[in-house]
Each structure stands twice: as C-alpha cells, then as structure tokens.
Amino acid sequence: MAQDKSDILPGTLNLMVLKTLDSLGPLHGYGIARRIEQTSGDLLQLNQGTIYPALLQLEQMGWITSEWGVSDNNRRAKYYEITRAGRKQLALEEQTWRRAADIIERFLAPSEG
C-alpha cells in the first residue's frame, strides 16, 4: 500500500494511541483513529485499519483493556481504556521520545542558525 503522505514513524502509533486514551478516556477504535488524524491535521496519512493490530498488541501487553459498550448514537462498539501499566508505559515512552526529539533538535539547530 503506497502512502502518499508522511508515513508513521515506527513505534509512534502505539504512543499516539496511548496518549489519546490517556487524555480522552475510554474510546472506540474509530474514535481513536479520528482523533489521531485530527491531531496531526493533514500532515499524517493514517490507514485507519492499522489501528486494530496495534490495539491488539497493546492489549496483549496489558497496557489497555477493552470492553463492549454502546456509543453515543446507540451503536454497539468496543471501547478501549488505558490501564495503570499503560500510563507507566506512556510516561516512559513520552520521556524517551522527548529526549530523542531534543537530541535531534540540537543536531539540527546550529546548522540552521
């Protein structure tokens, strides 16, 4: 599947999902996908489907849980919720990510300025 826009950096999808669930609370897969799209604006092209294998993986790791519930417009949907272990993991990944971004930043800054 060719991607016309910017591809997701490997590993970042998990971080985005966790962050979304952390800030918005329980949400179904569609909601998570939409939220990621909205947040990234037009910069990121997400194949919404890829969210599901990612959710499965996060659940298998014990970072999120899922439960069937009813959506706003009265549909049955599977809701995902971040667990305590998931928050810990999120904090860890945020930190790692910030540090990495920081380092990259420093590399790039002098040559520009």
Place this chain on the structure above:
Amino acid sequence: MNGLRVFLNRLRAVFFRSRLERELQEEIRMHLEMQTEENRRRGMSDREAHRAALRQFGGVEQVKERYRDRRGLPLIETTLQDLRYAGRVLAKSPAFTAVAVITLALGIGACTAIFSAVNPILFKPLPYPQADRIAMMWDFGAEGSRLYVTFGTYRELTQRSRSFDYLAVIRPWQPTLTGTSEPERFNGQRVSADYFRALGVQPALGRNFEATDDQQGGPRVVILNDALWRRRFGGDPGLVGQQITLDANLYTVIGIMPAGFENLLTPAAEVWTALQYDKTLPPDSREWGHHLRMVGRLREGVGVEQVRREIDSIAQDPVPEFARPPYAAMPNGLMVYSLQDDITGGVRPALLAVVGAVLLVLVIACVNVTNLLLARGAQRRGEFAVRVALGAGRTRLLRQLLTESLLLALIGGVLGMAVAEIGVKALVALSPPGLPRVGAIGVDGNVFAFAFAITALIGLAVGLVPALHASRSDLHGDLQQSSRRTASGHQLTRRVLVVAEVALALVLLVGAGLLLRSMQRLFAIDPGFDTSHLLTLQVQTAGQRFNAETTHRFFEQSLDAVRQLPGVTAAAFTSQLPLSGDLEDGYGVHFEWNPSGSLEAENSAFRYAVSPGYFEAMGIPLRRGRLLDEHDTAAAPPVVVISESLAQSKFLDQNPLGQRLRIGPNEGPWFTIVGVVGNVRQTSLAVDQTAAVYVTAAQWQLFFDRAMWLVMRAQGDAAALAPAARRAVWSVDKDQPIVRAATMNDLLNASAAVRRFALTLFEAFGVVALILAGVGIYGVLAGSVSERVREIGIRLALGASRRDILTLVVRQGMTLTGFGVVIGLSGAVAASQALVSLLFGISRLDPLTYLGVVMLLAGVSALACWVPAWRAARVDPAITLRAE
C-alpha cells in the same frame, strides 16, 4: 518481560478463535459504518461515503490478516487445521484407515508384548547384585544329561576350590505348617549355610543362616519370605525369634527375606531351613546321593570357564580325605553354567524363535503400511496437484501429509498399546510352567517406544514420497493424471514390497508348519499307557506320627476310599507318575546275571513303588510273566516287574523271568523278575527313556515314600471326579495335604508346554502375516486394475474375452506370489535352522510342510487376486472409452 503475558494472551485466543473472529468482523463493520456516516454528514452521496470509508480504512482483508497473525498462535492454529483436515481425510477412506491402523497396532503391539516378556528372561540382569558371578554346577549323568551333585562333592569343593566366595547346596523341602488355623503345605528349600550369601541377598529382618545352624542335629531354624510372613503372620516383626510348627516340629524363625527378593532357583519356595547333612560323609548315606543343586558365587574376576578348569583339575586329583564312591567320582569334572544360562536354558531356543517371529511380523507390518501409503499417495497425486495449483506451498503440503501420517501412527500406537497390554496378559497365561521370572513380565515402555518409533518413522518417511514427488513434478501432467493414470514407478516399488511380504510370510508360515507337524508327531507317540479318563492326585503325609507303616496304611486306606467312589473303574498308587514333570526317581540296577563280569555294567532305571493293580489302572500291557498282585507283601519274597526296554538291553532275546536284580545300594535285597511290561515314557513324550523297575510299595524297604500319586480311571470326565477324590482322601485323614490334582491329559499337555507356547505364537503370527500378505497383493492388484481400466477397456473392445482379462490380472498377481515364494523358500530354509531344537520327529526341511505352506499361500493370493480380476473382467468397454 512481557513475553509470557503476550504468549498467554495469544494462547487464550487460540481457544476463543471463532468468537474473537466474530468480534473483529463486528468491530471493523462498526468502524466503517461510523466513518461512512461521518462522510455522509460532510455531504457525500451514500455510495461515495462508503467507498471513501473503505479507502480511509486501508485494505480490510490485509488488516484482518495482520490482526489474526498477531492474535493467536498461527503455528498451532495451522497444525490444528491440518489435524482437522487429516481427520477428515482419514475418515473419508475408512477402509484404508482401518487397515493401516490395525496393521500398525498389530505390529507395534505384538512386538512390544513379546519383547516385554522376553526381556526380563533373556536380557535383563538377574535381580541379584553382580548376578553374572553366580554359577550353577551339575554332575554328568548318562548320555551327557545333567545330574544333581552329591553332598560329598560339595564338601570336597568347599575345601579344595579357590574359585568361590561362597558355595551352597540346596534340596527341595515341603513342610506343612500346623498349629495355627488350617494346615498349609509350603514349598521350601533345605539349604547349606551360605545359600543366601551366594545369591548376594540378606534377610530384611533377623539374621542369615550361620555355619552353626547347618550341622547335623543343629537347631531347627527357618527363614521365611516376605509374602508368607505377611499372609500367615500378619507381617508381625515380633515373629523373628518365635517358634512355629512345621511337620509337627518346632522351628525358630530367625529371619524374613526382603519383599523384593526373587528366589529364581525355586520361584515357589517360601521357607528355608538349614540342610544339616553329616559332614563326616559316611559311605552309602544320603550324603552321597545325587539329589542336590549346587550354586556358587565366583570370586571377583573368575569366569565360568576358569571354574570349570579348576574343578576338572580337582576331579583328576583325588585326595584321601575326600574318598569318592565310583558313582560320584567326577570323571569328567562338573558342568558349570552361569545362573542366567542355567535357568533360561530350557526356554531360550523357544523364546529366541518367538523373537525372530515377531520381528518378521514387525517387518511385514512396516512393509504393509509403506505399501498402503504409497498406493494412497499415488491415488492422491491429483489432489496434491490441485492444492499446489491453488497456492499451497511445498512445505505446507508436506506438513499436511506429515500430520496425516502422524495422526495415523498415533491412533495405531494407542491401539498398539492396548494390543501389547492384552498380549502380555495372554503370554503370561500361555507361558509354559517353569518359565523363569514370569512375575517380572510387564509392558515395557522402552520397547513400546522403540516399536512405535520404527513403524511410525517408516510410515512417515514413505508417506512423504508421493507428496515430494507431487510438489516437484509437472503440475499440468499431474492434473491430467488425476483423471487418467498410467502404471508408473510407484507400481514397481509396490510390487517389490508385495514380493517381500509374501516371502516373509512364507518364512513365518514354514516355522509355524514345522512346529505344528512336530506337535502332531509328538502327540502321535504312544506314551505306553492309556492317558484318557485318568485322574491323578499327589498326596503327601506330613508329621512325626507318620512312619513307614502308618504312611503305608494311610495310602492303602486312601486307595480303598477312592475305589469306592462312583465312576471310578480302577485305582492305584505309585511313587512316581509318568509325564508328571516331577524330578525323576532313577536308580542304578545291578543284575545278578553278569556274564561279562564287569563292575561298570550298571543299568539306570526309573523306580516305581506301586500298589498292586497299578498296571491295570494305567493300562500298561503285560508282555511276559505276571503283574504284581496282593500276594507280593512285605513278608513275601521280593519280586520285580521290569520294562521291555530294560529286559531287551540286558537279556536281548533271552528269558529274563526268574533272574534277579538289586535296586540302588549293594546291601539291598535281590528282587526276582516275575514279569515284563510295555515301555512307558516317564520324562516327556519326546524323551525315549523307558528303562523301569516296578516293585510293590510293601516290598520297598530302603526308605518310605512320603508322597504318592493316586491314579484313578474314570468312567466319564476325569476332571469332574477331582472334588470327590479329594474328599475321599480327607475322609481318611483330614490333615493330609493334597499337593496337586490333574488329569493325565493336563499333564500330557503340560509336558509339551514349551513347544506348544512357541507353536501358538507362530500360528498367531503366521495368520497375521498371511492376512497382511493377502491384503498387500489385493491392494497392488486393485490399484493396478483401476489404473488400467482404459487399457482393459481397449483390450475388450479389440476382442479380448473376459476370460483373457481375468487371466491377465490373476497372472500378474500370481507372478508376484511366485517371486515371493521362491525368495521366501530360501529364507525359510535358512531360518528353520533356528527352530531345530524345537522340532520333533521331522527334519527342518520337511517337504510336506514346505509344500503345504506354499499351497496355502498360493490359495490366499489366488483369493486376493480374484476380486480385482473379477472387477477388471466386468469393465464395460463402451463406458470406459466414452469416459475419455
């Protein structure tokens, strides 16, 4: 870290696969609906909204596939899928599955059962520490037979031999326990002090025999085995040191043997006492009687051969302290065997033959399964080709086939285990009396695993061949072949296998045939008396109140009592019974008439002390003179009746009547020969040793026989008479143990038990081999006919008669059989060598047997050919040709 959690989650998913799959579908459907709605809200048309939603989602099937890969354990899921498929495939062709599974089960089961039975007897070390150092010694008897050793020989060896750590002698002892509840007679042994040390075992409780116990007039002490101690004395450890009453004497219990102790020399023995023979060796005493077994523990590093040489040199060099009578002079030294050889020697040839037979069965089973899988693989090449065309990878196909073969092997193995379980039980039930270590026989897991692995591996390997072929070969060709096959390479392999099967089956059947004919020959032998309707009862007097006179009176009264029984037409008693399998009671016989004057002219003969009427009751014919009668009492002049063979060997054609002879030691009375009777086989039907002397029990003064056989001729069923006969004996004296009761036909069968054992197994294996060979031939021909349907159709269309077609197919099958027979015959000639010691009265090359077996095989293969041939002949040329 999280590896385990993920694995467990995935494993869970394997079990909830279908529910999770439904949830995934549902979740994606929801997602798409929500996105579609959103798109509509943005003003797209219904169709447009839906298509956009799909685009935004990305490839639905790819997502699902990635999801599934992550969700469960794909390896296990595919395997389960393969298993389900394999189960369906096997269930779809029940005939093939049944034949393959039964073949596997029979091969694995029979092999496991036989090896489990044979292993403890032939191969496993005996249950004693350093059992290879235990040896048995025998004197040389007439014509190289084994003879028990004398106490004198034992004494001399204990003093002069340097080869042994311990040396011991043993004789049987059958005491009766009284004083507790009902009297019970035990099997036991009188042993010299070092018996248990020679075996290398110690009592678990109490103490061993010491030299001080084993002296003439020494203390009465016994050691009990664990089973007797628990059964009769409740396992009370306080029994050690207490006294029990055996044969009306008080014996002190000094020890209890450990629970696991196996007394291989006399497995039934439960109680032991000290031998207490006279170490001064008075001449002509029991100390010089040949009635002891001798067992020794060799010194570290001394072999059986060394012992034999040392005993030889001692034998050649007599010393004055150990003056030997001529009959115990050891002119040839002694026979020395390892304990293992000694106790298994009698059954070893039969067991080895049976092992050979079962290996043949296993090979035939393997060949048969191979053949079946090949045939099936060939038939399924079309199917494989289709699957490859639909995208199944080669490894996927191989895995599928492997799963099928494994499933087949697994079912076969489970059934095989059941067969082995039943087989072992049947073997123990069938086993000849006196088979050593029967108690140690049980299904052997190692053997099972071995047989299972071999059969399964061969099946697996062979099952893969067609798949390998299919996945490699030209797809297009195979697809075409799925509808129109021609005879190909696999047919040749299958024919070779069938030839091998026929050959192997022939070898087995010739073995079975030779044994069968031997058995017929054996039972065609006239034992010298009438064995039908004869009940025998061995009775022994026990206790001090029985001396020579009271014992004699007891047997007289018992005889009167059984004669009164309705249905008894004649009865008598005798000190030894032909074909009873008991120890033989042989004596040296000296004739007064000794024209050559040589001292060595001594005939050995069986001694029978009998009641008058014995010959009449047994149906032994009188040849000359008269039989023993009631006038031959203790007070009358001693008379003897001899067997025809003894008369012949001594007097040739002269008249033996009126001649005199002595039985046993030189001081005995002279017996006048008054009659000659027909020869009777004493040891077994196979042994032509018939020299015998008969005297009345009243005139037998040397000692008195405590144990006698009552023989009764019944009008009807002899076995039905047994309870009444027992009651009759007990009516005379209720305390007298009846050692055993058996009809003469039972004894006769028991005397041929080892041969019968081998025969039964060979017959069973032979039948299996015959069936498998028949199935093999049928399979190949059936396959060949269905592959040649078109050819047959053309032949018919071109004017061949149905008869021609029939001949064509039958000839093809019989050619295979012919090759198999020729190869099998040479195999059988070679293999029959192993059976020689089990044969009787026929050559191992007995032409009748070979001819019969060939006819049988030919008949079975003709039958196996007939069905496919008949089907071929019914082919309708119009239909076959149109079908193309």
